[in-house]
Amino acid sequence: MPRFQNLTDAVADNLRDGDTVAFEGFTHLIPHAAAHEAIRQGRKGLTLIRMTPDIVYDQMIGMGMARKVVFSYAGNPGVGLLRRMRDAVENAWPVAIEIEEHSHAAMANAYEAGAAGLPCAIFRGYRGADLARVNPNIRSVTCPFTGEELAAVPSIRPDVSFVHAQKANRRGDVLVEGIIGIQKEAVLAAARAVVTVEEIVDNFDDVHTNACILPAWTVTSIVEAPGGAHPSYTHGYYERDNPAYLEWDKVSTDRDTFTAWMKEHVLDATPSVFADRVAHLRKRP
Amino acid sequence: MTDFTPDEMMAIAASRALRNDDVCFVGIGAPSVACNVARLTHAPDITLIYESGTIGTAPDVLPLSIGDGELCETAVTTVSVPEMFRYWLQGGRITVGFLGAAQLDRFGNINTTVIGDYDDPKVRLPGGGGAPEIALSSGEIYITMKQSKRGMVEKIDFFTSFGHGDGPDGRKKHGMTTKGPTFLITDKALWRPDPATAAFRVVSLHPGVTRDEVRATCAWDVAFADDVDETPPPTAEELKVLRDLHARTKAAHALSGDPT
Numbered sequence: 001m002p003r004f005q006n007l008t009d010a011v012a013d014n015l016r017d018g019d020t021v022a023f024e025g026f027t028h029l030i031p032h033a034a035a036h037e038a039i040r041q042g043r044k045g046l047t048l049i050r051m052t053p054d055i056v057y058d059q060m061i062g063m064g065m066a067r068k069v070v071f072s073y074a075g076n077p078g079v080g081l082l083r084r085m086r087d088a089v090e091n092a093w094p095v096a097i098e099i100e101e102h103s104h105a106a107m108a109n110a111y112e113a114g115a116a117g118l119p120c121a122i123f124r125g126y127r128g129a130d131l132a133r134v135n136p137n138i139r140s141v142t143c144p145f146t147g148e149e150l151a152a153v154p155s156i157r158p159d160v161s162f163v164h165a166q167k168a169n170r171r172g173d174v175l176v177e178g179i180i181g182i183q184k185e186a187v188l189a190a191a192r193a194v195v196t197v198e199e200i201v202d203n204f205d206d207v208h209t210n211a212c213i214l215p216a217w218t219v220t221s222i223v224e225a226p227g228g229a230h231p232s233y234t235h236g237y238y239e240r241d242n243p244a245y246l247e248w249d250k251v252s253t254d255r256d257t258f259t260a261w262m263k264e265h266v267l268d269a270t271p272s273v274f275a276d277r278v279a280h281l282r283k284r285p
Numbered sequence: 286m287t288d289f290t291p292d293e294m295m296a297i298a299a300s301r302a303l304r305n306d307d308v309c310f311v312g313i314g315a316p317s318v319a320c321n322v323a324r325l326t327h328a329p330d331i332t333l334i335y336e337s338g339t340i341g342t343a344p345d346v347l348p349l350s351i352g353d354g355e356l357c358e359t360a361v362t363t364v365s366v367p368e369m370f371r372y373w374l375q376g377g378r379i380t381v382g383f384l385g386a387a388q389l390d391r392f393g394n395i396n397t398t399v400i401g402d403y404d405d406p407k408v409r410l411p412g413g414g415g416a417p418e419i420a421l422s423s424g425e426i427y428i429t430m431k432q433s434k435r436g437m438v439e440k441i442d443f444f445t446s447f448g449h450g451d452g453p454d455g456r457k458k459h460g461m462t463t464k465g466p467t468f469l470i471t472d473k474a475l476w477r478p479d480p481a482t483a484a485f486r487v488v489s490l491h492p493g494v495t496r497d498e499v500r501a502t503c504a505w506d507v508a509f510a511d512d513v514d515e516t517p518p519p520t521a522e523e524l525k526v527l528r529d530l531h532a533r534t535k536a537a538h539a540l541s542g543d544p545t
Contacts, residue, residue, distance in 0.1 A: 027352020073414035081409070108371075124375050125418045125421065130444040182365065240349075
């Protein structure tokens with residue numbers, strides 16, 4: 001059964017230097033509060049896995065925490081590029097990073113294979129695509145029944161995954177609603193899983209029987225972290241902070257501006273600031 | 286005739302390509318505009334799918350990202366991302382994949398990964414996302430983009446998504462059975478592949494656009510079909526739907542404090 005912890009302890013207990021880690025959430029439910037705590041704890045040498053690195057990995061890469069990034073779309077959604085990740089790739093600032101680039105279909109399949117306990121994912125993909133030429137982890141297998149050549153990539157098996165979700169109940173079951181993305185697969189594929197939630201409720205008696213639930217025994221640690229997805233959003237709680245995504249484009253342009261912003265908003269902040277950050281984004285009555 | 290901009294002509298011409306019974310995998314940006322205009326005009330029952338897992342979505346305003354909450358709230362159902370790519374795309378249930386492009390060649394091959402060498406890029410673009418498999422597994426591909434010599438090039442730097450390769454047998458050589466790119470809608474013209482070469486050629490010029498204007502904004506040697514049509518101008522209804530959609534989108538984003 002999961003431990004109910006505060007964010008500082010949950011990150012300290014589950015994330016170590018050199019780990020392979022996924023902070024997932026497909027545009028929705030991105031676990032920013034957990035990532036900021038990891039930044040404050042100064043973890044290093046991480047292999048960061050995420051379909052869309054987004055602002056959350058731009059910040060971690062810019063703080064020098066990553067050794068390698070595995071991804072399938074490195075943009076600031078609706079805005080443009082990820083400037084800190086680019087600076088690391090092109091200029092090794094603040095440290096050099098290795099990249100392993102895939103397509104969304106490949107990563108989605110690889111997470112699913114990880115959750116299913118398989119060594120690799122097999123799917124119809126990458127035909128005629130140059131990624132197969134530059135990424136040695138994209139290979140092929142021949143179907144033993146039809147002879148069709150299919151793409152194969154290694155499954156994703158993180159040491160630890162972090163996701164955000166709407167609710168946990170007192171037992172530690174977790175409810176994910178809205179765009180569920182890759183949350184379930186990221187948790188089941190990992191050796192350890194930390195889930196931050198908007199709120200902890202007594203029970204899920206009012207939840208539909210087919211809802212997306214992670215049973216308590218699949219989760220290592222649960223943290224109540226209201227607003228913990230900001231500037232991403234939590235369906236039913238608060239909206240995506242689009243201006244923050246636009247502001248990031250400016251903050252991340254320059255190394256000094258970035259460093260100063262991270263000090264003020266992350267290093268000198270505490271987990272409790274997230275609730276205030278989403279106050280103006282909560283659903284209007 | 287009502288006044289309209291080249292961008293409006295592009296969005297409306299692109300919307301007309303979609304049918305009421307299409308199941309369309311929608312790229313963000315220009316494709317998303319066209320698909321929603323189609324839904325709000327001649328194709329009310331079209332199924333729009335975004336890669337975040339939202340199936341049969343009907344947003345009132347244009348999403349800023351493929352994962353906006355409204356896509357989910359208005360969808361028939363929302364599935365996980367692995368299910369999206371496995372059952373719905375790879376399973377062959379998508380009739381049209383609608384893509385944009387940073388760099389495009391005449392065979393409909395698309396680059397959204399890097400300008401320059403992959404290991405030492407001049408410009409690192411976001412990458413492929415869902416596009417490589419959308420281009421492979423959708424029944425056919427429509428592409429929409431504004432014309433420019435930087436965008437429509439003789440040779441792309443990186444094959445993010447495969448179109449027709451270098452000719453009519455390109456897809457067959459890679460074991461592909463879907464049609465690939467069949468339609469290109471720009472702010473100047475409509476293009477279809479020449480069956481003999483699989484290269485896009487102009488089949489219709491938008492009202493007021495000259496052949497020289499098409500050539501001046503395209504870096505490959507432009508071919509024209511024997512009979513080049515003039516694209517019918519936007520109707521008053523199409524323009525109203527498009528402009529109202531943009532106005533609603535702007536107002537909604539202003540409400541959440543979005544400076545754009």
